[in-house]
Structures are given as structure tokens and as C-alpha cells.
Amino acid sequence: MNYIMGIDEILKNLPHRYPFLLIDRIISMELGKSIVALKNVSMNEPFFTGHFPDAPVMPGVLMLEAMAQAGGVLAYKTTNTSPDNGRLYYFAGIDNARFRRVVKPGDQLRLEVNVIRSKRDIWKFEGFAYVGDELACQAEFMSASPKDQA
DSSP: OOOOBOHHHHHHSOOOOTTSOOOOEEEEEETTTEEEEEEEOOTTOGGGGTSOTTSOOOOHHHHHHHHHHHHHHHHHHHHTOOGGGTOOOEEEEEEEEEEOSOOOTTOEEEEEEEEEEEETTEEEEEEEEEETTEEEEEEEEEEEOOTTOO
């Protein structure tokens, strides 16, 4: 199913808020399989004041976080849960992270995240962040929801 989600629905499906909400729109989602999200990179991002003032660059760890947030939306929608009912997914691991391109103000990141596997409340994803057709970042990552939650 092709699924589009704006910021209002993203806010219902992620616990993150400004300044740490790092996705702006979902342009495609197939439950249990994949998601494509967008992040518009603006000069107004708070991290640019220190990274780096004379040559602003989006930190690589925030590209990874943006991919993880997209994976979180996919996990919530697939399991029909939400942060509102007490379920939280935490970053549980990252492997094979590679950074291929600098991301600057004015760029738009297209975050493509695929499920490698999911079992109970543990998800393993592969993610790719593109600016246009250029790969900026890629990684495999995991998220988990502790058993004592809703």
C-alpha cells in the first residue's frame, strides 16, 4: 500500500518533538516492509550554529537518527501502536554506517528504510539517505521496545 503522511500524523506516530524531530513527510510506506520519508534541511536547524558556523554541515549521526525515526514510524504503523499508548522504540544498535556526501542547508534528504527482519518488539532495518540521486549515508540499525511497556 502506498501511504502518504504529513507532519500532523507523524507527530502522532513518533514521540520526538522540536528540535529533535528529523522527518517532515512520509511519501511512501508498505506496512512491515518499507518506508520513504523526507527531511528538509534548513539553515534554521539548531545544530548548524555549532557544526560548523563557517561551513554548515548536517552531522552524520543526525542523518542516522532521521533514518531511525522513519523506521520508528514504520514499526508503530505496522504494529498498530503509538507513543500515546505507552509504547516506545529505542535505538538498539547500528552497523556498517557509511557517509558518502556532505549534507548542507537547502538539501532535502530522502530517507529510504527497509525492514530486514522483525521479531516481537525487535526490528532490524537497512537505511539509505539520498540528496537527489546521490547517496549521502547508509547503515543497518536496530530498534527495540522493552517488554515492560504497553
